Amino acid sequence: MHGEHNSRPRLRLARVGEEAPDFTLPATDGTVIDLATCRKPVVLVFMRHLA
């Protein structure tokens, strides 16, 4: 699986000033989070592996 990741093209970090990429994800509280409908500003923290 890791080798598969490495074969992917290099990603470009989303930049300040750009439209935030929209997404819909399930949340631990049983709801679905849709960035487009979240109140803003929003702080997004993408975690590394869980401690």
Next chain:
Amino acid sequence: MQLHLPPARSALDAHDAALLVVSFAQLNRLRDWVPFFHDAFLARRFEEADLTLAADVLAHTRFAADPSLAVYRAYGLGRNSRMRVYGPRILLQYARWGRQGRPLRMVQEDPLQRGGDFVVGRDGRLTFAHTGRDQADRPPVQAILAALR
């Protein structure tokens, strides 16, 4: 974790800002991890700072699961090299955590996957974007809060 301390919480409240934490763990595992995070990390951090941990400290934080990594990739968060993840700076950090008695658990997810911090402004555009050179490279919380607009 710094974002849960009272000064940061006040700043988030003042801007009516949402705090959304995204993990690439499976949803069930993330759901099980949140109480562990509360007890093992937040409670300890508040105690160290001699602060009272409010019962609703996580009430304003939502945790979302992205096990496919689709959203990580959309934001440009790929994988680090092994050298960065297991470099001397990181090993020193783990040694320091060990001395402090912090719980260190076996990693289940990809340890090379990068994390990052972003702020989405009211107009839907990014006002802050950061991914660390390695796990120890986190942005100052003041920089995140300064981007709230």
